[in-house]
Amino acid sequence: MRGSKRQYLGRRSSQPKVDIANNIILYVEDVSVSFDGFKALNKLNLYIEVGELRCIIGPNGAGKTTMMDVITGKTRPDSGSAWFGQTIDLLTLSEPAIAQAGIGRKFQKPTVFPNHTVFENLELAMAGTRSPWKLLRARLTPSQIDKIDDVLATIGLRERRDAIAGSLSHGQKQWLEIGMLLMQDPQLLLVDEPVAGMTPQETERTAQLLTSLAGTRSVVVVEHDMDFVRSIARTVTVLHEGSVLAEGSIDQVQANPRVVEVYLGE
């Protein structure tokens, strides 16, 4: 059952402070999820530091997307815990509440609002007003417009400000979606396969973008493209059959015989 009572009575629009006393922003501990007997996650442990850029790799079915589903409230685990900072228990919150608490998520397939302009997409993603009655009277302040324009510059879509989002290229949609996450002011960004289907130039641009975002925020990137991972990652976590197989720098991980075995087969 998705709708536990607490998630509905819980947090409203006010963004709670994330307590990062131990310099860790995300704790995922002993999380298991199974679908009809298939163990998508098997006692997964993951810790993300404040300001870190972490890459998560792993073969298909390793549980990467399920892990993101658990963190963002889409899937409830069978056991284990997930905490955002010291105080926010993610397993009791709904998707919107988690988004408002400061976790942004980019989907594998670029998902923007196709019939709105680029500017409107960013406007809608902006942190703040969420209740219908307040939205009815919401007006953009000059500083909010400046903020949207700043994000437009960051994601390189200033010239497409008034274009309908549905008309953007695949890569531009990916950037717009990242821009929407930035408008939410998240402390943790979860980014699922950001460079799938991108041209080499677009991939490079995305690498720059994600690297520039880390530091002020924590960024977790799930990606298949090893060159891309090499170009951005400081720490890499390898998932296999729902749990962590290896963790370390890209060179360490690639030298790990178990990782080689999983990736190349026996």
Place this chain on the structure above:
Amino acid sequence: MNHSLLRLLWAERGSRAFYIVLLLAAVFVPLLNLGVADGSALHVPTYTVALLGKYMCYALLAIAVDLVWGYCGILSLGHTAFFALGGYAMGMYLMRQIGARGVYGDALLPDFMVFLNWKELPWFWHGMDMFWFAMLMMLFVPGLLAYAFGWFAFRSRVTGVYLSIITQALTYALLLAFFRNEMGFGGNNGLTDFKDLLGFDLQSSGVRIALFLASAIALGLAYAACRAVIASRLGRVIEAVRDAESRARFIGYRVENVKLWVWVFSALLAAVAGALYVPQVGIINPSEFAPINAIEIVVWVAVGGRGTLYGAALGALLVNYAKTYFTAALPEVWLFALGGLFVGVTLFLPKGIVGLIAQWQTRLTKAASLKEASA
């Protein structure tokens, strides 16, 4: 009124056409009814005034459905529930106004209750003799039903065709319930034989015109209100929910609250349409709840052009005019024509008549610019 809001309501060509046609109708229909002699070719008979008033109510209902369907992606096959409940609230008030003039001459009990040998007024009929209270109930009861239904449905994330089916079940359940005499709403005969409204004779052409004007004003105000909602940031969120529901959820919108808001708002518009409809047709009975009627509303919206509001109003007008014509001239053909219309529009006019007009316009301007270029 806020200057920018005014500009916004006037912005679209379709909206301007809508307001102009509505204004012309509101001015000339009463004028040609009262001011022109009976025999003249320009005279608008009172029958036509009532018919046009009825069309206005349908247009209002179509706008309500277009708001949830065209803008929020909720295909309601149950808006007849809110329409008929609004109509019943008005009907109850009109019944109480009959007083001792009924067939059985009972000052308190409506005829059907005397006929059923009831001795006292059921509790929910109390207060319905007061116009303000009846109008309050006209909004409150359908609004509450919409709220309760929407709260459960949207919170459990029922969407798409499943939601359409349960809206249909909702109106069908009410149809069956209102058929029962024990419900206290006159069973299958419903409520009828109305005499007067606020003390004025319902049959007089003055009251007919007043009801027509009230319907036109309600339609105009509802249209403007819907436009204002759509132009607000809430409107953009509503469309965002339609296009990418989970994206909206993951940027922090409680999708169920957004849907609930627009759903209840739409239900209230439908209720107002029902309340204005009943005194103009002189009867309300359970057949107004019929699912086939709910589907017909969807046909109006689809024919006119979904997601434009003015298209919905246009569709309601055209389809109902066709219905009036066909059911008189070729009654057996009507249902086939309706079904054919729906299939035809779905296949060939996905954006309805409004979309077709827009297509012609772009073609014309293109042709004109080509001509200019070659000249």
